[in-house]
Amino acid sequence: MVLNFELDKLTRDLKRIKPKRVLVQLPEGIKQNAMEIAKEIESLGIETIFSGETAWGGCSIAVQEAEALNVDLIVHFGHAKFIDSKFPILYIEVKDELDFEKLLKKSLLKLKKFKRIGLSYSIQHRHDIEKIKKFYEDNGKKIFLSSKIGHAAYDGHVVGCEYRGLKNIQGNVDCFVIIGNQFHSMGACLSVDKPVILIDVYNDDVREMKGIKEKIIKQRAISIEKLKEADNVGVIIEIKPGQRFGAPKFLIDKFKQQGKNVILITMNELTTDKIMNFYHIDAFIELACPRIAIDDFAKYGKPILTFKEALVALGLKSWEELLEEGIV
Numbered sequence: 001m002v003l004n005f006e007l008d009k010l011t012r013d014l015k016r017i018k019p020k021r022v023l024v025q026l027p028e029g030i031k032q033n034a035m036e037i038a039k040e041i042e043s044l045g046i047e048t049i050f051s052g053e054t055a056w057g058g059c060s061i062a063v064q065e066a067e068a069l070n071v072d073l074i075v076h077f078g079h080a081k082f083i084d085s086k087f088p089i090l091y092i093e094v095k096d097e098l099d100f101e102k103l104l105k106k107s108l109l110k111l112k113k114f115k116r117i118g119l120s121y122s123i124q125h126r127h128d129i130e131k132i133k134k135f136y137e138d139n140g141k142k143i144f145l146s147s148k149i150g151h152a153a154y155d156g157h158v159v160g161c162e163y164r165g166l167k168n169i170q171g172n173v174d175c176f177v178i179i180g181n182q183f184h185s186m187g188a189c190l191s192v193d194k195p196v197i198l199i200d201v202y203n204d205d206v207r208e209m210k211g212i213k214e215k216i217i218k219q220r221a222i223s224i225e226k227l228k229e230a231d232n233v234g235v236i237i238e239i240k241p242g243q244r245f246g247a248p249k250f251l252i253d254k255f256k257q258q259g260k261n262v263i264l265i266t267m268n269e270l271t272t273d274k275i276m277n278f279y280h281i282d283a284f285i286e287l288a289c290p291r292i293a294i295d296d297f298a299k300y301g302k303p304i305l306t307f308k309e310a311l312v313a314l315g316l317k318s319w320e321e322l323l324e325e326g327i328v
């Protein structure tokens with residue numbers, strides 16, 4: 001992995017915006033590069049503070065931290081723009097400069113029986129997508145980029161909570177190819193009904209995502225049943241502006257109408273300890289990131305559900321509708 005932090009763009013944009021004090025957010029994998037980034041920003045005479053909190057996605061914008069620290073600008077690395085915000089944010093997407101040739105050649109074996117390919121990528125590979133498209137077209141494939149919709153910032157761009165762009169093109173394709181990691185391809189295979197092939201650039205591997213979908217669907221059905229049986233329910237919200245999936249008040253009213261006890265909880269980030277301390281709560285609905293409930297099923301010891309799943313437990317959406325929409 002050779003990361004290009006787009007320092008030229010960073011310098012150009014900072015000279016244009018002219019902040020006095022910035023808060024920098026780095027995803028976990030690039031916090032190790034904080035020193036190099038600090039040198040670049042401070043060389044422009046700008047006071048720099050790094051957020052030590054997690055920044056899993058473009059959703060995770062530290063507006064409260066920034067306001068408390070009285071900075072002029074948030075510089076958010078590693079993700080594309082996710083939401084509109086009144087607080088000034090500079091997104092530096094970061095390029096992963098890889099030589100794809102070997103992996104692409106390897107993928108042709110898995111793609112032998114497929115002609116029409118739906119192609120999606122995580123943001124670090126956007127700059128390579130025309131080359132990747134050309135490679136497949138030169139090898140007789142027809143390429144369709146997933147469409148830009150919702151939290152996807154570009155055609156072909158995929159984020160872990162936004163798969164409508166893939167669903168929009170699934171009638172035109174025989175399979176999907178995801179350039180990125182297991183996280184994005186798992187979300188894809190939960191959302192579409194075509195084979196999903198992952199070009200796993202971090203493990204130098206090409207594999208079809210098989211078997212995971214059935215296992216996760218069973219886990220989700222179990223969680224929904226547990227929520228139906230729960231007497232005491234916790235609805236968890238986040239205060240970051242990008243992490244608001246669903247309507248807490250609506251859920252609380254509906255659960256109360258069904259005779260359940262329900263409380264609203266705010267959490268900056270879920271941990272096992274925080275969840276277990278609410279030992280009297282039988283099930284939680286988590287409205288910050290839908291992937292926490294799905295990917296961390298075994299982690300918390302209590303059922304955690306998404307907004308859409310809560311609607312199923314409440315009888316406001318059918319299980320079939322949920323599967324049709326896609327679990328994520």
Ligand code: SF4
Nearest residue numbers: 056057059160161289
């Ligand atoms: S999947 Fe979760 S962490 Fe990633 S962008 Fe969406 S809400 Fe944020």
